[in-house]
Amino acid sequence: MKLKRLQVNTASPAQPRGSVLVIYTGGTFGMAFDGSGTLVPFDFSRILGYLPPLKHLALELNVVSFETPIDSSNMGPDHWRIIAEVIRDEYDRNDGFVVLHGTDTMAYTASALSFMLEGLSKPVVFTGAQLPVSEPRSDARENLITAIEIASAKKDGKAIVPEVCIYFDYELLRGNRSRKVESMQFDAFDSGNYPLLAKAGVKIDYNHSAIRQAPEGPLRLHTRVDPRIAILKLFPGITREAVRSVLRTPDVRGVVLETYGSGNAPTLPWLVAELADAIARGVVVLNISQCPGGMVILGRYETSKELLRIGVIGGSDLTTEAAVTKMMILMGEYDRDRAVELIQTSLAGEMSV
Numbered sequence: 001m002k003l004k005r006l007q008v009n010t011a012s013p014a015q016p017r018g019s020v021l022v023i024y025t026g027g028t029f030g031m032a033f034d035g036s037g038t039l040v041p042f043d044f045s046r047i048l049g050y051l052p053p054l055k056h057l058a059l060e061l062n063v064v065s066f067e068t069p070i071d072s073s074n075m076g077p078d079h080w081r082i083i084a085e086v087i088r089d090e091y092d093r094n095d096g097f098v099v100l101h102g103t104d105t106m107a108y109t110a111s112a113l114s115f116m117l118e119g120l121s122k123p124v125v126f127t128g129a130q131l132p133v134s135e136p137r138s139d140a141r142e143n144l145i146t147a148i149e150i151a152s153a154k155k156d157g158k159a160i161v162p163e164v165c166i167y168f169d170y171e172l173l174r175g176n177r178s179r180k181v182e183s184m185q186f187d188a189f190d191s192g193n194y195p196l197l198a199k200a201g202v203k204i205d206y207n208h209s210a211i212r213q214a215p216e217g218p219l220r221l222h223t224r225v226d227p228r229i230a231i232l233k234l235f236p237g238i239t240r241e242a243v244r245s246v247l248r249t250p251d252v253r254g255v256v257l258e259t260y261g262s263g264n265a266p267t268l269p270w271l272v273a274e275l276a277d278a279i280a281r282g283v284v285v286l287n288i289s290q291c292p293g294g295m296v297i298l299g300r301y302e303t304s305k306e307l308l309r310i311g312v313i314g315g316s317d318l319t320t321e322a323a324v325t326k327m328m329i330l331m332g333e334y335d336r337d338r339a340v341e342l343i344q345t346s347l348a349g350e351m352s353v
């Protein structure tokens with residue numbers, strides 16, 4: 001996967017008030033209809049043609065693009081690593097970063113980046129669009145311009161939002177608390193278990209008490225990823241064979257168990273036996289809820305007591321996106337015991353403890 005640096009002639013002002021790096025990865029944002037009516041990526045260096053106001057932001061804008069922009073359904077750990085490395089390499093030169101990304105897996109990439117970029121003290125704002133920037137009714141213009149504003153926003157010389165977040169449809173959300181919830185309307189994301197970090201109207205209203213404090217110390221990257229993770233989503237009537245096929249996936253190291261309500265599962269003896277067997281084989285089983293709001297409290301009901309007893313660990317209010325990426329990165333970086341300890345610790349504001 002190659003990157004290219006693009007010349008976007010924003011005619012940098014003599015005294016820019018800051019510098020933002022835009023990392024363009026693809027997605028609907030940068031597409032235009034070709035002659036046959038199919039959406040295909042357009043040459044991003046032509047962005048100013050679609051977004052003349054970029055010239056008036058009084059910022060130095062740098063752009064790095066995936067050489068071949070991709071639909072975010074094709075994003076994976078290698079792309080997360082590349083984005084993290086670009087941010088590290090450009091860290092000192094820029095006040096903030098905007099990642100232009102397809103909406104489909106944006107919450108996964110934003111979650112992954114929040115775990116990869118330990119010690120982050122500058123904004124990394126993900127955004128994209130539901131309609132291509134070339135369309136008259138597109139949401140791309142507002143999303144990108146406000147994302148750039150947020151990425152460059154400072155108070156007393158310090159970044160106002162020193163964390164990985166998603167800006168979409170006038171709302172700023174914590175990245176590792178977000179989920180894509182809508183594919184037709186413009187309000188594509190929500191974060192049911194965490195308040196908005198900001199709301200954009202005539203001015204941008206920051207919710208300072210919800211925004212993370214910048215940590216002390218330098219930026220440290222964690223880019224070793226172990227993808228041997230699986231998801232087991234329970235449903236009434238699930239068969240032993242279906243459960244087995246997931247828990248016995250060859251080489252699987254971690255399973256995200258999606259349970260009901262506050263972490264409940266059927267008390268079927270075979271289910272408990274299959275889970276206990278997986279745990280005995282060293283598989284880490286992390287319990288998160290299928291509910292978009294609330295959290296797992298293991299042992300609250302009889303239906304989760306057994307899970308606690310056999311060694312299933314509780315994921316509190318982690319989203320699926322945060323649970324999967326957190327497990328992949330911690331299992332890639334640490335041995336099993338350390339990973340289990342850290343999975344239950346909030347590392348980047350991703351869960352309530």
Ligand code: ASP
Pocket residue numbers: 026027028029070071072073101102103104105128129130
């Ligand atoms: N399929 C597109 C993507 O995720 C959708 C979008 O960008 O909104 O790349």
